Amino acid sequence: MGKLEAKIPQGPLSEKWTNYKAHQNLVNPANKRRLDIIVVGTGLAGAAAAASFGELGFNVKAFGIHDSPRRAHSIAAQGGINAAKNYPNDGDSVFRLFYDTIKGGDYRAREANVYRLAEVSNDIIDQCVAQGVPFAREYGGLLDNRSFGGAQVSRTFYARGQTGQQLLLGAYSALSKEIGKGSVKMYTRRDLLDVVIVDGRARGVIMRNLITGAIERHAAHAVVLATGGYGNVFFLSTNAMASNGSAIWKAYKKGAFFGNPSFTQIHPTCIPVHGDYQSKLTLMSESLRNDGRIWVPKFAEDAEKIRKGQMKPTELNEDRRDYYLERRYPAFGNLVPRDVASRAAKERCDAGFGVGTTGLAVYLDFADAIQRLGKHVIEARYGNLFQMYEKIVDENPYETPMMIYPAVHYTMGGLWVDYELQTTIPGLFAAGEANFSDHGANRLGASALMQGLSDGYFVLPYTIQNYLADQIRVPAFKTDLPEFEKAEKEVNDTIARLLSINGKNTVDSYHRKLGLIMWDYVGMARNKEGLMKAIGMIQELRDDFWNNVKVPGRNEQVNPELEKALRVADFIELGELMARDALSREESCGGHFREEYQTPEGEALRDDVNYTYVAAWEHKGEKAEPALHKEPLVFEFIEVKQRNYK
């Protein structure tokens, strides 16, 4: 159990990070040049880390799955980034941001990590502005803020509805600067197929060149995984098509513990599913909930008529509408946290009040806001989102309410990391969505960007030095070590096996099946019976996959089907672990809702006595059951309460 040492520094909460930095080991400039770092993934966390490492003088090799780091899925984040600047003078502080984040995560995150996140949040805004990120401003020339779910202050900085894009392009420009200088070598269109461990430490990776199919070995003194989340386990999610969990899954199979795998965020405001050919779901920014009001018909017969197309939502009088979030949660209203909003939507739809042709949608209505503020204000705030909605749904949201439904959006779970963001494998770090660290059981809006950049710009550049300080005498690695040989052979064998099955079902058909199992049993509402059933179904699916999948073509070419097959093989296994984790956590918290554990009003019912811990899963071999380790969460500085947004 010594492996699960969180390494939280001593001292009062507000001094922990300062103390850590004051006493950690550093690497002197001459030695930095001799140390190699591999960064896998070049989204917010990866690009920020790679750029910062390069600036410090390390030799960096950065790997991305896309043709350019600018395409990483961080780019799609819309709403904004939180920081405790308190520019609006509305009572915000580092402590309040910390507290809101911990509470929003339903008390399943580590205090010290979250406090550090809140602490560096202000530096992130400064850094991004200095990079030329065009945040929204007021007429006086100073930065503008908006409010977001789960907070009573306005602390969200934004760049129209494209904040993720602008922050990523900022990190991308910093990375490009370092690539131009030669301190970072960028490898695009590469898929990580294995992590190489030498003498118990992460020393390299096996990559597949997605253009030539070449299997490459790369060695370094430390490896950082910043490969994002695994929401695509559900097939339909707001994640990009290429987003996958393979890198962290390979690390898990090499011995890194996986933290809270079942903690998945279902985002309340997505465009509803419209057909079985559908490839992904589109998110409508949570910021829409600032001005939009969510409702369903109050009477089931109205809902029925709307579903059949016999009635339009605009024809329904106010007294025949149910603004259920405002009704249930008067204090936060439409701005309740995501998990609460999603469950409430599901509850209404399950009860027969859903709209849209499938009955799986609720309204997000801007009529009031347009009347109060004028169409031009709404257009300035959300114009691009409205346009996006209209293109997809072919309805004008200025005239008729938007339809939304929850969809898988973010995975709070990820590789277990300590305070230094180091996994249980020495030398292997995980950053951004790929780690489990800061969001507990539910992430607040506008916190993902904050965490990615915090990890990349302000945490890893310090903590990785603490690790590398005792590596300065280790000469650069050769890739002809037997460990590399073996890892490459395994990768080649897996590829050869996939290509030789030549079954009758496409990769996507398995992915879709997996997605349905996950959505039905490991989705927004879970129960013991369903989860056990899901585990069985996933195991069957796994066998079926390895016997009947069809992967055409060769390895030595651009082969998107092979890429997908490798990812889906991992998703299937990961899905099983998610179900196991959900099964073992017999409480409801945040995004994890066990139907057996709820209050009479249908709110999540935590069990703090038995489940105030991080579930860290250890791989025990193929087909063997994984082992659960528990990192107890100790709350020294805040009082653990029932979440209440009423």
Next chain:
Amino acid sequence: MTKIMYASITKKIIMSLAGLFLTSFLVVHLSINLLILFDDSRQLFNEAAHFMATNPLIQTFQWVLFLGFIIHIIVGLILQIQNWLARPVRYDHKGSSELSFFSKYMIHTGAIVFIFLIIHFANFFVKAKFGHLAEIQYESGTYEDLGILVVQLFSDTGYVVFYVVAILLLGFHLEHGFQSAFQSLGLNHSKYTPVIKLAGTLFSIALTAGYIAIPLVIYFS
């Protein structure tokens, strides 16, 4: 250094300056040409032609003008060749993007105007400079009768057609070129650019109409 000297934008700026300069020449040329329509004796025109041919300042400036032409043509050709090279494999489906229409044909209109220019040069400039023109007596003195050359040429149907077509193409060239020059020089403004575009179109129409009016009036009278 050389790279920056001849950067794409530098070339575009040279093109636009040379183009605007040549446009000013077109205005001067037209205003002299139009004189031929004002009296049957061609006195105004011949006097002006004489002035242009003998004034030392104008004579010096003539070489600057030649240089302007040469630069505009050579740089234009270089740009065009680079542009062709930038897309070695063409699209199969014809491009149907919205764009400034005449911008597609600048090299074509330019090339035909260039051919016209050579013929025009041979017809007038070479004859006036090196050939022997008839002389005509006015009260103010004796002048070479360049005007009669104009009248003779514009009686020929084929030449008039050729002339009119060439001038129309020049008009098309100008229609895009005028506003384009401002854009290349970085002069784009939400308020003034629409004005420039409109002015460019009106200017091109006026200039074309002016040039075309001369052969038509002479031919039909």
Next chain:
Amino acid sequence: MDLTLKIWRQASAEEKGKFVNYQVQNISHDASFLEMLDILNESLVTKGDDPVAFDHDCREGICGACSLYINGRPHGPDRGITTCQMHMRNFQDGETIVIEPWRARPFPVIKDLMVDRSAFDAIIQAGGYVSVRTGGVPDANAIPIKKRDADLAMDAAACIGCGACVAACKNASAMLFVSAKVSQFALLPQGRVEAQERVQKMVAKMDELGFGNCTNTYACEAECPKEISVANIARMNREFLAARIAAPKE
């Protein structure tokens, strides 16, 4: 709806390509263009054929990966959107759709409809950044920025680097892409500091990579999925001219 697709197939950069016709049936009007291609690929895979390779990722119009030249227009017939945001309701039943890769010397075809756009990264690496290091920067509100300038910078920064401007331009010019980045930084005080060096370095790199010259056709603006204005090109011309005039003797 039923459609005929005339698609450019090319096994690799070295091999010669050709057009191949495919038929797809029963496509929903509500399907996106890429979902229509997914359906085609699924049927190709089932038959044991090589699926059509094309770049795509976020499928919500922001990553800039998708890049198809459809019936003579980058990102197809609709304005202000990417290929992934285009839905089949823009087409007629029975129509033949011609799908080609971006064509430009600096964008060589990798396979089928996939092209290599790393030239854009090379241009950014040449100077498309503000040279600040992580840490040690002033407070975010230390320098007020005129809202109008911040908005214009944001307009330019909205570029997703898809390359539609190059694909649409008859000269395969990258001026809209480059000028968007130059403008974003030129408009902000943080970027102003090294604006003169930046514009020269980026333009030099753009020229070196073999993009064509801008002849102000404005097709780029018409096809840009983010509707970035050619006013940015003028601003870059201005910046470049001023930088050249002001540049000290070397």
